[in-house]
Amino acid sequence: MESTSATPITLPARATAHYAWPIAFRLLALAIILLIALVTAIRLGAVPLSTAALLDAIAGRGDASTVAIVRQLRMPRAFQAALVGAALAVSGATFQALLRNALAEPYILGVSSGAAAGAVATVVSGWSVRTVWALPVAAFAGAIGSMLLVFRIAFSVGRALDSRVLLLAGVVVSSFLVALIWLLLTFADTESVRSAIFWMMGSHAGASWRSVSILAICLVPSLAVLFALARPLNLLAIGESTAAYLGANVERTKLIAFGMATLLAAVSVAVSGTIGFVGLVVPHAMRLVWGSDNRGLLPCAALAGGAFLVAADTLSRTLAGANELPIGVVTALVGVPCFVWLLRRPAAK
Amino acid sequence: MNSFNAGWSLRDIRFRHPRAPQDAIDGVTLETRAGHITALLGPNGAGKSTLLQIMLGVLSPSSGSARFGDRPLAAWTRTELAREIGVVPQGEAEPMFTVREMVAMGRYPYLGRWQRERDVDAAAILDAMRRCAVDTFADRWLGTLSGGERQRVRLARALAQEPSVLVLDEPTTSLDVRHEMNTFELLRTLRDDGVTVILATHNLNLAARYANDLVLLHKGQIVALGAPVTVLTAEQISRVYEWPVSVELNNDGAPQVVPLGAPPETPPAPLRARRSMEIAT
Amino acid sequence: MNAEPRVAPFVSLASVCPRPRSQSRQDGLFMFVRQALRELASHTARRTSRRYGAVVACAISFGIAASSCRPRDGSAADSASVHVAETQPVAAIEITDDAGHRIRLDAPARRVISLVSSATETLIALGATNQIVGRTRYDDAPEIAAVPSVGGGVDPSVEAIVGLHPDLVIGWSADKRQAAREKLVSLGVRVFTMRTEDTTDVFRGIANLGRLTGRDSAARTLASSIRGELDDVHRSIAGRPAPSVFYVVFNDPPMTAGPATFIAQLIGVAGGRSSFDDSKQMWPNVSMEEIVRRQPDVLVVPVGEFKTSTTNYFRVRAGWRDLRAVRTGRVVAVPANLLNRPSANIAKAARELRAALFPEFAVRR
Numbered sequence: 001m002e003s004t005s006a007t008p009i010t011l012p013a014r015a016t017a018h019y020a021w022p023i024a025f026r027l028l029a030l031a032i033i034l035l036i037a038l039v040t041a042i043r044l045g046a047v048p049l050s051t052a053a054l055l056d057a058i059a060g061r062g063d064a065s066t067v068a069i070v071r072q073l074r075m076p077r078a079f080q081a082a083l084v085g086a087a088l089a090v091s092g093a094t095f096q097a098l099l100r101n102a103l104a105e106p107y108i109l110g111v112s113s114g115a116a117a118g119a120v121a122t123v124v125s126g127w128s129v130r131t132v133w134a135l136p137v138a139a140f141a142g143a144i145g146s147m148l149l150v151f152r153i154a155f156s157v158g159r160a161l162d163s164r165v166l167l168l169a170g171v172v173v174s175s176f177l178v179a180l181i182w183l184l185l186t187f188a189d190t191e192s193v194r195s196a197i198f199w200m201m202g203s204h205a206g207a208s209w210r211s212v213s214i215l216a217i218c219l220v221p222s223l224a225v226l227f228a229l230a231r232p233l234n235l236l237a238i239g240e241s242t243a244a245y246l247g248a249n250v251e252r253t254k255l256i257a258f259g260m261a262t263l264l265a266a267v268s269v270a271v272s273g274t275i276g277f278v279g280l281v282v283p284h285a286m287r288l289v290w291g292s293d294n295r296g297l298l299p300c301a302a303l304a305g306g307a308f309l310v311a312a313d314t315l316s317r318t319l320a321g322a323n324e325l326p327i328g329v330v331t332a333l334v335g336v337p338c339f340v341w342l343l344r345r346p347a348a349k
Numbered sequence: 350m351n352s353f354n355a356g357w358s359l360r361d362i363r364f365r366h367p368r369a370p371q372d373a374i375d376g377v378t379l380e381t382r383a384g385h386i387t388a389l390l391g392p393n394g395a396g397k398s399t400l401l402q403i404m405l406g407v408l409s410p411s412s413g414s415a416r417f418g419d420r421p422l423a424a425w426t427r428t429e430l431a432r433e434i435g436v437v438p439q440g441e442a443e444p445m446f447t448v449r450e451m452v453a454m455g456r457y458p459y460l461g462r463w464q465r466e467r468d469v470d471a472a473a474i475l476d477a478m479r480r481c482a483v484d485t486f487a488d489r490w491l492g493t494l495s496g497g498e499r500q501r502v503r504l505a506r507a508l509a510q511e512p513s514v515l516v517l518d519e520p521t522t523s524l525d526v527r528h529e530m531n532t533f534e535l536l537r538t539l540r541d542d543g544v545t546v547i548l549a550t551h552n553l554n555l556a557a558r559y560a561n562d563l564v565l566l567h568k569g570q571i572v573a574l575g576a577p578v579t580v581l582t583a584e585q586i587s588r589v590y591e592w593p594v595s596v597e598l599n600n601d602g603a604p605q606v607v608p609l610g611a612p613p614e615t616p617p618a619p620l621r622a623r624r625s626m627e628i629a630t
Numbered sequence: 631m632n633a634e635p636r637v638a639p640f641v642s643l644a645s646v647c648p649r650p651r652s653q654s655r656q657d658g659l660f661m662f663v664r665q666a667l668r669e670l671a672s673h674t675a676r677r678t679s680r681r682y683g684a685v686v687a688c689a690i691s692f693g694i695a696a697s698s699c700r701p702r703d704g705s706a707a708d709s710a711s712v713h714v715a716e717t718q719p720v721a722a723i724e725i726t727d728d729a730g731h732r733i734r735l736d737a738p739a740r741r742v743i744s745l746v747s748s749a750t751e752t753l754i755a756l757g758a759t760n761q762i763v764g765r766t767r768y769d770d771a772p773e774i775a776a777v778p779s780v781g782g783g784v785d786p787s788v789e790a791i792v793g794l795h796p797d798l799v800i801g802w803s804a805d806k807r808q809a810a811r812e813k814l815v816s817l818g819v820r821v822f823t824m825r826t827e828d829t830t831d832v833f834r835g836i837a838n839l840g841r842l843t844g845r846d847s848a849a850r851t852l853a854s855s856i857r858g859e860l861d862d863v864h865r866s867i868a869g870r871p872a873p874s875v876f877y878v879v880f881n882d883p884p885m886t887a888g889p890a891t892f893i894a895q896l897i898g899v900a901g902g903r904s905s906f907d908d909s910k911q912m913w914p915n916v917s918m919e920e921i922v923r924r925q926p927d928v929l930v931v932p933v934g935e936f937k938t939s940t941t942n943y944f945r946v947r948a949g950w951r952d953l954r955a956v957r958t959g960r961v962v963a964v965p966a967n968l969l970n971r972p973s974a975n976i977a978k979a980a981r982e983l984r985a986a987l988f989p990e991f992a993v994r995r
Contacts, residue, residue: 046780047793065792068817073789100442123806132812158367190913195806198785205788206809208816228462235454239441244407246510247431247458291490292444322781322790323767 089305092279106265118142143266201326391566431458435507455509497528738844755974867901
């Protein structure tokens with residue numbers, strides 16, 4: 001039957017959950033935090049703006065450049081960061097439940113290396129220069145393709161969607177694709193290498209209202225589907241046999257959940273490169289405070305992930321003046337100390 | 350709980366794992382009795398867990414017929430089965446749930462996708478927790494509990510399903526004496542309340558004291574079936590478990606198995622398998 | 631640049647603050663002080679320079695923005711624009727850039743942000759320093775040290791660029807992702823893509839930049855003087871046998887300049903011959919064995935950019951130290967910043983290379 005190797009490594013924060021907030025309160029608190037993060041992201045940037053100028057620009061009045069900065073640069077970027085952060089956090093939480101592994105994250109089934117392979121191929125071949133949308137489409141195709149490859153390998157082993165086989169296949173396919181990427185880069189010219197590496201470090205600099213709307217169309221239904229699957233996911237997080245014994249349709253839940261979680265990860269990577277840490281740690285942070293129940297965890301992770309990535313994006317834009325830090329760097333450098341602080345809170349008796 | 354005949358009727362079940370060289374279940378015919386405790390015994394690899402999974406509809410037999418209650422097993426949906434059968438499996442992961450959240454999962458088969466918990470659900474959960482004596486720490490995280498307490502929580506979850514049958518797969522393997530005895534006492538109480546209990550266990554002696562019927566499995570076949578005294582004979586146990594034992598009756602008339610020293614040098618006699626069994630009363 | 635501060639601030643500040651334009655000069659002074667303090671407070675967090683000059687430079691750029699972007703009454707606008715360059719008849723400029731896009735300017739660009747370092751150098755050489763309003767963090771020329779940085783050349787801060795209200799942005803053609811260009815174009819900023827690979831690119835760049843900034847005659851003068859200098863260099867070593875040269879673009883793995891690059895062309899002008907002149911790539915990675923097989927006469931090492939690039943490195947490292955050129959001591963250092971950028975400085979670069987190949991032409995520093 002099931003193995004017990006998937007016990008989470010995070011310690012419970014308190015002995016009793018007496019004073020756990022009701023879900024509505026948690027969501028409200030996190031929504032307020034997200035709102036504050038969004039407002040700060042629009043307020044701050046490389047060009048200093050007063051609050052009055054900011055409000056004018058949002059309304060469309062005032063200097064055309066300022067309006068452009070606020071409406072075409074900062075606002076879409078903030079919303080894109082929020083959407084991507086939410087998608088990555090929910091995707092990570094879903095994979096952690098499905099694979100019963102605390103180290104699962106959105107890219108675990110080869111999504112990031114597939115996307116990077118697609119992106120690098122278009123950069124090296126020069127296709128990304130000729131066609132504007134080539135890079136995100138190729139990255140998305142690469143992500144989905146590598147996930148399908150992982151599933152194909154898992155199926156051929158015989159045990160359909162066994163979590164241990166999936167994890168192993170994911171690691172193997174990732175290694176292969178990463179080697180392929182380095183091979184492509186070895187023979188590429190310096191500028192391609194530079195462009196490819198920059199893409200892989202992740203960035204929201206290309207955000208526009210069009211990309212935000214495409215993201216929203218792809219992400220919001222997937223998020224809704226996963227929220228609806230919260231209870232079966234709870235059961236699956238305990239074990240697949242247990243879930244079956246309690247009446248869950250295990251195969252169908254797994255199929256839908258894997259599909260939606262991969263879609264969330266693939267779309268996020270295609271749009272903004274590989275941003276690590278969010279999908280792994282934000283769900284754990286939410287669990288440390290409020291437990292593993294996915295009915296609360298998934299929406300909370302969405303809001304918290306969005307707020308976290310918006311804050312990281314703001315920092316990456318403002319910490320070093322006009323020099324933008326890669327966002328993957330900021331999420332890890334800032335997120336790790338916060339997470340360590342969370343881990344070190346007094347453990348339960 | 351329903352008042353129909355909550356029991357299994359298995360006829361000549363065979364099952365082979367994919368790519369396995371031989372059958373894991375090699376012709377098993379079994380009828381369980383409602384309202385009784387039936388214990389599945391047998392050495393490691395005899396097929397106890399596999400048989401349980403077939404009975405629970407997780408694995409499909411290659412041949413033979415399996416019926417549960419009034420219809421074939423295949424005619425039951427997972428939700429319907431979940432309302433009748435509560436299962437306490439071996440080896441689960443432990444995400445960070447509170448005791449109450451874990452027990453509340455037993456109500457899954459009764460709630461629609463978006464439905465909130467109703468009073469009847471809350472009552473069932475509370476009742477299950479009380480029976481298993483876990484209601485005093487209902488708000489604690491699972492990770493803060495001991496192994497025995499966690500096992501009781503799982504049992505409470507199964508009871509929250511308000512099942513007519515309880516199936517347990519080696520429920521006391523890692524528990525100490527007190528918890529083990531508590532578990533078996535609880536099973537006896539449930540049996541007295543009308544719940545059918547099927548359990549697979551290694552503890553021959555406690556099975557002999559608490560179970561109504563014993564089923565002895567060896568290499569996928571039933572070699573003995575019936576009341577404890579007929580199943581737990583020294584000759585049968587020594588042969589099946591490949592270790593010499595002697596059997597004594599205790600004060601209540603239940604046979605108790607006592608393992609002896611090192612086995613003799615002669616190899617054991619070949620197994621006499623009986624293919625179809627009726628339960629002897 | 632130093633004389634301007636006294637005039638500009640009074641012009642600029644009224645336009646910087648979001649108030650109706652009927653501000654009197656006295657209010658301008660008060661607002662100037664307030665704005666200066668605000669700038670100081672916000673910029674000390676971001677900029678290493680806290681000098682007053684930096685604050686005033688910002689005020690100047692805002693002032694120039696005000697005077698160029700919005701119609702102003704009074705003589706203030708004229709006095710600001712006097713500092714901005716030679717007058718040209720205002721005619722529409724239509725140019726095709728090196729990526730094939732057609733750029734149209736109604737008037738010569740007054741506010742240029744150059745993301746390409748060699749283009750920045752060319753602009754300075756054309757005398758258009760005042761027209762540069764933004765630079766990359768890699769542009770360290772003292773003439774534009776006070777100009778605000780917009781980040782990297784390939785990954786600049788689009789917001790910083792837009793905030794400086796440029797007429798024109800010079801971008802890289804070698805950038806494979808073109809992310810910055812797309813974003814800028816979608817915001818209505820004109821981007822001129824420049825190719826900077828060989829010497830023809832240099833001359834075309836000089837001509838284009840001259841047209842874009844309204845300095846055609848300066849461009850022509852510059853181009854012909856560069857040509858003249860290059861001819862001088864070439865004639866001075868005419869008739870001598872051409873030593874084979876390995877130009878070390880990078881040492882591990884070894885990378886050199888292919889024949890289509892300006893470096894190889896300059897080596898040719900300076901009387902040498904690249905030992906990898908049969909390569910098909912622009913910047914080929916070559917194996918150590920191949921270098922040894924070709925035994926170049928001279929090893930030219932650009933120093934000043936990477937810490938590992940010193941001439942001593944090649945005397946001690948395996949493979950390099952067995953080259954004939956290294957054993958006979960013909961490893962020559964040249965300043966990296968001179969040879970990295972194909973700009974108006976290629977004549978100086980050619981002279982450096984000539985000195986490297988023929989020591990009697992040593993350049994006095």
